[in-house]
Amino acid sequence: MAVQAAMAGVAARPLALLAGAACVLALRHYPLGHGWPGLLFAILLPAYFLLLCWRPACWLFCVPALLPVLDLAPWTGWFFLEEIDVLLLLTVACGYWRLGGSGQPAAARLSPAARLCLLLCSLAWLAALLRGVLPLAPLDLNAWDNYLSPYNSLRLGKAWAWSMLLLPLLLRDAHPHALRRYALPGMLAGLAMVSLFALWERAVFPGLLNLSSDYRITAPFSAMHTGGAALDGYLALGLPFAGLWLARARSRWQAALALLLLALALHAAFTTFSRGLYAALAAAMLLALWQALRTAPGAGRQARGRPPVRGILLKLLLAGLGTVLLLYMFSLAGYRGLLAAAVLLAASFVLAARPLPWRLAPASLLCALCLQGLLAAWWPEPALQPTAGWLKGPYFLFLLAAMLLTGTLWPGGAGGKGPARLGLAMMAWTMLACNLAWIGWHWAGPPALLPAGLVVLLAMLMLCNGRLHPPLWRLDRASLSIAGAAGILLLLAIPVSASYYATERFATTAFDMQGRLRHWRQVLAMQPPDWGNRLFGMGSGSFPATYYWHNPGREVPASIAYAEDSGAPGNYYVRLASPGYSAGYGELLRLLQRLRVQPATRYTLALDVRRSGPMPVLQVRLCQRQLLYAQNCVEIPLRLRPPPPGNPSAAWQHYDVPFDSAWLGGGAWLLRPPVQLELAVSGTAASSVLDVDNLSLRAPGGEELIANGRFTQTNNYWFFSSDHHHLPWHIKSMALHLLVETGWCGALTMLALLAVAGLRLLRRAARGEPGALACAAALLGFLVVGLFDSLLDVPRLALLCHLMLLCALLQAAPSPPPPHLESAPP
Numbered sequence: 001m002a003v004q005a006a007m008a009g010v011a012a013r014p015l016a017l018l019a020g021a022a023c024v025l026a027l028r029h030y031p032l033g034h035g036w037p038g039l040l041f042a043i044l045l046p047a048y049f050l051l052l053c054w055r056p057a058c059w060l061f062c063v064p065a066l067l068p069v070l071d072l073a074p075w076t077g078w079f080f081l082e083e084i085d086v087l088l089l090l091t092v093a094c095g096y097w098r099l100g101g102s103g104q105p106a107a108a109r110l111s112p113a114a115r116l117c118l119l120l121c122s123l124a125w126l127a128a129l130l131r132g133v134l135p136l137a138p139l140d141l142n143a144w145d146n147y148l149s150p151y152n153s154l155r156l157g158k159a160w161a162w163s164m165l166l167l168p169l170l171l172r173d174a175h176p177h178a179l180r181r182y183a184l185p186g187m188l189a190g191l192a193m194v195s196l197f198a199l200w201e202r203a204v205f206p207g208l209l210n211l212s213s214d215y216r217i218t219a220p221f222s223a224m225h226t227g228g229a230a231l232d233g234y235l236a237l238g239l240p241f242a243g244l245w246l247a248r249a250r251s252r253w254q255a256a257l258a259l260l261l262l263a264l265a266l267h268a269a270f271t272t273f274s275r276g277l278y279a280a281l282a283a284a285m286l287l288a289l290w291q292a293l294r295t296a297p298g299a300g301r302q303a304r305g306r307p308p309v310r311g312i313l314l315k316l317l318l319a320g321l322g323t324v325l326l327l328y329m330f331s332l333a334g335y336r337g338l339l340a341a342a343v344l345l346a347a348s349f350v351l352a353a354r355p356l357p358w359r360l361a362p363a364s365l366l367c368a369l370c371l372q373g374l375l376a377a378w379w380p381e382p383a384l385q386p387t388a389g390w391l392k393g394p395y396f397l398f399l400l401a402a403m404l405l406t407g408t409l410w411p412g413g414a415g416g417k418g419p420a421r422l423g424l425a426m427m428a429w430t431m432l433a434c435n436l437a438w439i440g441w442h443w444a445g446p447p448a449l450l451p452a453g454l455v456v457l458l459a460m461l462m463l464c465n466g467r468l469h470p471p472l473w474r475l476d477r478a479s480l481s482i483a484g485a486a487g488i489l490l491l492l493a494i495p496v497s498a499s500y501y502a503t504e505r506f507a508t509t510a511f512d513m514q515g516r517l518r519h520w521r522q523v524l525a526m527q528p529p530d531w532g533n534r535l536f537g538m539g540s541g542s543f544p545a546t547y548y549w550h551n552p553g554r555e556v557p558a559s560i561a562y563a564e565d566s567g568a569p570g571n572y573y574v575r576l577a578s579p580g581y582s583a584g585y586g587e588l589l590r591l592l593q594r595l596r597v598q599p600a601t602r603y604t605l606a607l608d609v610r611r612s613g614p615m616p617v618l619q620v621r622l623c624q625r626q627l628l629y630a631q632n633c634v635e636i637p638l639r640l641r642p643p644p645p646g647n648p649s650a651a652w653q654h655y656d657v658p659f660d661s662a663w664l665g666g667g668a669w670l671l672r673p674p675v676q677l678e679l680a681v682s683g684t685a686a687s688s689v690l691d692v693d694n695l696s697l698r699a700p701g702g703e704e705l706i707a708n709g710r711f712t713q714t715n716n717y718w719f720f721s722s723d724h725h726h727l728p729w730h731i732k733s734m735a736l737h738l739l740v741e742t743g744w745c746g747a748l749t750m751l752a753l754l755a756v757a758g759l760r761l762l763r764r765a766a767r768g769e770p771g772a773l774a775c776a777a778a779l780l781g782f783l784v785v786g787l788f789d790s791l792l793d794v795p796r797l798a799l800l801c802h803l804m805l806l807c808a809l810l811q812a813a814p815s816p817p818p819p820h821l822e823s824a825p826p
Contacts (some may be wrong), residue, residue, distance in 0.1 A: 012100030012168075016093045023089035026081060031716040034707040035594065037072040041083055044070075048087065052094040057173045059091045060182035063166075064803070065189040067796050068234050069197070073222035074627065075594055077715040080144045080155045084796055088162050095169040107175035108810040117753040118809075122164060124536070124746035129157040131532075132539025132741070141562040141572070145715035147226075147729060148548055148559070152541035156741075159798035167806060174810055180771070183807070188245055191238035191265055194219050198231070198268035201626055204673050211499030216273055218627040221794070225627055225719065227726025229789035232277040233797050235269045236781030237804065240284055244774035246481050255481055263488045270496040273505055276788045280781035287777050289316075291765055315472055321458055323490060328451040330494050333440045337448060340398055340436045341455045342491055345462070347405055347429055349483050352465035353475035354409070360423040368430035372397070376438070394438035401431035433459065516732055516788060523731050526550045527740050537743035541793070547728045556580025557728040558589035558681070562714040563691075572711040573608075573693035574718070578616055578683040579725075587725040588619070588680040593718055595697065595705050597622065597675050599666035603705075605636055605657045606696040612650050616640075616688035619680045620657075622664055624673035628723045631673070634662050652693070677706065730793060734786030737793065754779070757808040775808055 027045075032038035051058050066087060073079045110118070132153025137143065143151050174183070197219045199208075206213040221230035242265050246258035269277055293312060322345055330338040375397055405428035408421045433456045440448030465471045473479045496502055526546050527533055538546060548557055558579040565571040579587055597603070609618060620638050623630035636659050643651055664675050677697065681690045695709035707717040722729070731737045738747040758779065764772035782801055785791060792798045 012096040016096035016100065019089050019096065020093035023086055023093060026086050026089065030086065031076045031078065031713070034717050035075050035596075037075045041070075041072060045086065045090065049090055049094065052091065056095065056098055057178055057182055059095065059169065060173060060178060061186035061189070063088070063091065064183060064186035064800065065193075067800050068190045068238075069193045069220045071220050071222050071796070074225075074592070074719050075717070077145070077718045079222065079719075080151070082796070085158065085162075088166075091169070092165050095166075095172075099168060099172060104172060106171045106813045107173060107178065108171050109813045110171075110809055111811060113756055114809040117749065117756050118164075118167075120749040121746075121753055122160070124742055124749045125157060125160045125540070127536045128540040128742040128746055129153055130539075131536055132157070132542045141564065141714050146559075146561065147541075147544040150542075150545070152544065153539055154541075156541040156793055156795060156798075159792070159795040159802060162799050163802035163806060166803065170803075170806055170810065174807060175812065179807065184241060184244070184771070187238060187241045188261065191235075191242060192261055194231070194234060194238070195261070195264035195268045198271065199264060200670075202267075202271055204671055205624070205626065205629075205631060211271075211496060212501055214501050215629055217268070217271060219268065221797075222627065222719070223794040223796075225721040226729035227722065227724075228730050228794065229274060229276060229785055229791060230794045230797050231268075232272055232274045232280070232789070233782055233785045233791040233794070234800070235265060235272070236277060236280040236284070236785045237778045237797075237800060239265050239269065239281065240774040240777040240781070243288075243485065243777075244770055246485060247478075247770055249477065249481065252477075255477060255484075259481070259484045259488065262485055263492070266488060266492050270492050273496075273502055274785075275505060275509060276785045277781075279787075280784035283784045284777035284781045287780055288773065291773055295766060295768065311470075311472055318458075318462070318472070319486060323494075325451060325455050325458055326490055327494055327498075329440070329448070329455060330498060332444045332448040332451055334443060335495065336395070336443055337436075337440050337452070338491070338494060340432075340439045341452070342487060343398075343402055344429075344432050344436050344455060344459050346483070346487060347402070347432060348459040348462040349473070350409060350475065351405075351425060351429055352463045353471070353473060353479075354422055354425075354466070356426065356463065356466060357419040357422055360419065361426060364423050364426040365430055368427040369434070371427070372431050372434045392442070394435050394442045398432060398435035398439060401428045401435060404428040405432065429459075429463075519727050519732055520736055522552050523736060523740060525552055533743065535743045535745055537739075537741045537746055540741050542741060543731055543737075543793075544729055551728070555728075557725075558587075558722070560589055560591055560720050562711055565693075571693070572714065573610075573691050574711050576618075576679060576681040576690045576692060578681040578688045578690075587722070588682055590721050590723070591679040591718060592625070592676045592720060593706060594674055594676050595622070597661045597665040597705065598699075599661055599663055601661045601665075602658060602700055603661060604696075604698050605638070605659065606655065606694070606698070608652045608654050608693045609640060610650055610652045610691040610693075611640065612689045612691075616681045616683040616690050618690055618692075619678070619682065621678050622661065622675055623678055624664065625676045625678075626674060628721055630676075630678065630723075632663060633678075634659065634664055652691075654694075731790040732788060734783070734789065734791050737790035753805060754783075757805045761808050772808075775804060779804060779808070 032042055048062060051062070067084055070083045070087060072083050076083075133150050137150045143149050146152075198217050201217045201219060202208050206215040217231065218224040219231050221234070223230045239262075242258065242262045246255060246262060249255035249258050269281060289312075326338060326341055326345075329341045333340075376393060405425055408425040408428060436455065437449055437452040440452040465473060473483075523543070527538060548559070556577075556579060559577045561575045561577075563573060563575055565573060574591065576589075576591065579589075605620065607620075618638060618640055620636040621630075621633045622636070623633035625631070636657055638655060638657050641653060643653070665672070667673065679692065679695075681688060693711065695706055695711075697705045697709075699705065711718075726732075731740060735747065738750055742750075758776060761772045761776040761779075765776060779801070782791065791801070
């Protein structure tokens with residue numbers, strides 16, 4: 001062991017120097033200008049270096065926290081080498097340098113089965129990588145900025161390479177205490193930032209309460225510029241850890257923060273309108289339920305196993321009835337009825353865990369009915385002047401009853417649970433029930449009285465909890481956490497599931513599934529039938545180029561490429577090719593750059609255009625856009641002219657177009673929608689090509705707003721998107737993606753790795769480790785989303801999944817034996 005450690009130390013220092021040199025080289029070429037994100041990254045990187053020097057194990061926090069959000073491709077245009085790659089180079093450099101110089105024992109180890117699986121996966125990965133990148137193509141202008149490039153194999157293959165490079169650091173640092181101290185907070189921090197980003201995007205674009213729009217959020221995942229489910233996969237990985245934090249909360253403040261994070265993350269999940277993510281959340285919850293039934297006290301003993309299991313089943317029945325009634329209430333009384341019913345059920349949940357003075361129930365009921373009748377009869381309802389919603393009788397009295405109930409049940413003082421205060425609480429509960437029925441009648445008329453009455457009946461049944469032996473629930477932190485999580489889930493799921501867009505999505509499930517099956521058949525038809533491709537795959541990252549050249553429909557997807565003018569060496573331009581089929585909205589490929597414009601300002605757009613082939617249409621506009629789905633666009637009135645008589649059609653033509661920015665660039669700082677310049681080419685059924693150069697957008701004072709408008713730095717600061725037509729870029733199935741690009745060898749070795757990690761996690765969960773259950777639920781949700789999307793073509797997401805698998809495979813290293821004392825020679 002000492003010899004192996006010495007050999008590892010000798011190899012670690014050169015690898016650290018190599019990683020440091022690569023980091024410096026990447027920063028030398030990295031586009032740091034044009035906007036605040038580059039400045040933020042320039043500040044973050046040295047701060048991270050100092051943090052690693054101070055606390056080397058902090059990479060366990062920083063990597064999962066920054067992996068989903070450190071994505072500046074829409075600003076920089078770089079998506080082959082990303083910011084997270086530079087961060088990981090720095091992590092490897094610092095970590096390997098310490099690994100080579102310290103004698104710190106390993107904190108974890110791998111079993112022989114895990115080592116074998118990792119070795120086989122690495123060999124399959126290497127074979128797919130080489131098949132994708134060989135023979136080496138020239139390093140031209142499009143080598144590192146085009147999915148059609150053979151070097152796309154390196155872009156996808158880097159996820160596994162990073163996970164293997166980080167494995168020695170995991171073995172050194174990832175003992176259980178460090179994972180709880182660093183990795184779990186890192187996952188929660190990343191989930192919180194993604195959820196806040198999604199909340200901001202919903203607020204800025206469709207609106208928080210606008211659930212009928214077909215807008216689908218992308219949050220910080222720039223890889224979704226050609227579709228895919230990167231956000232869905234990340235939320236499937238991250239949400240179980242929010243539940244883990246809630247389950248392990250040690251104080252009220254931790255529980256409140258965990259509930260807040262869970263609410264934000266569930267809001268992001270539901271507003272993706274992703275049926276795959278909904279199925280993933282359901283699968284994760286079923287796994288947690290199965291584990292709860294499996295590990296219930298006495299579950300293995302028949303005589304003592306019935307009460308706990310029966311209690312869980314009764315709770316599930318009660319939750320199911322509440323869900324059905326809340327759906328019924330929402331269908332008739334809308335948001336107001338849903339919220340009122342949820343408040344009444346929550347009040348019943350809390351009140352039912354108190355020792356209620358049932359002898360005072362008749363008096364409390366009578367007093368509450370009298371007080372409710374007096375207040376309802378006295379409350380003024382102006383006929384001519386409109387009244388604020390909450391000042392109307394049923395809403396104000398419901399709020400008043402809720403405040404009264406909260407005041408009586410609020411913990412404080414020795415008399416907080418006295419019979420008088422509990423009797424007053426029963427009065428407030430009765431008023432809540434009366435006003436719930438009034439709110440339903442006020443909103444929807446007599447039809448809403450039936451669901452309101454059923455909700456009141458269920459709430460009355462809940463009040464009988466204290467008379468059961470043992471009661472179904474007690475008012476402890478665990479029960480409150482579960483009830484709070486269930487309430488948040490229902491209050492978000494019910495309005496979203498009943499929205500127009502969600503209903504439309506579910507109604508078209510069968511049709512969409514037929515389209516997905518047709519695409520999968522086409523993918524298999526494009527795979528060469530020889531044994532080499534079947535065993536080792538077509539090559540990592542090869543699908544976009546395969547679809548472009550060999551798709552069965554003979555379609556020619558739109559493309560963007562950079563080139564050098566052969567007639568003027570040193571002059572670079574961008575070539576925009578329209579799709580070779582009838583292109584509608586969203587099927588174009590749009591070249592994008594983020595700009596800072598002022599509202600109601602006259603700007604001048606200047607550019608040089610050269611065309612070839614059929615007469616195309618160049619669309620140039622400024623739009624409010626995050627990544628997909630442009631809104632509130634200002635069309636720039638550019639009309640291409642036919643070439644002058646006697647000039648070749650492939651001659652450059654210059655255009656100067658003044659226009660007004662109108663509303664773009666307006667709004668408060670935090671809620672100001674980003675503005676992007678868009679260029680796209682549409683043509684006839686045949687593909688058309690336009691060359692664009694010397695692009696300029698100037699303000700009235702002469703300030704230039706476009707960076708790299710002459711394209712001398714190729715794709716720097718330029719990004720692109722395909723809003724709706726995503727099939728040319730994705731296989732849309734993680735299993736099929738592995739089978740086609742890595743072959744049977746890659747698919748089977750990854751299946752074996754998943755099986756070994758999953759069995760280990762389930763064994764640890766059976767021993768009562770909640771972290772293992774959360775990790776198993778996360779991986780299960782990720783696989784469910786991957787049934788219908790190829791998540792492994794997003795490197796940062798694949799890396800996070802690989803790191804989670806590695807953490808699942810780790811075992812605690814045995815303690816070093818005590819030093820052996822040799823006897824002295826005679």
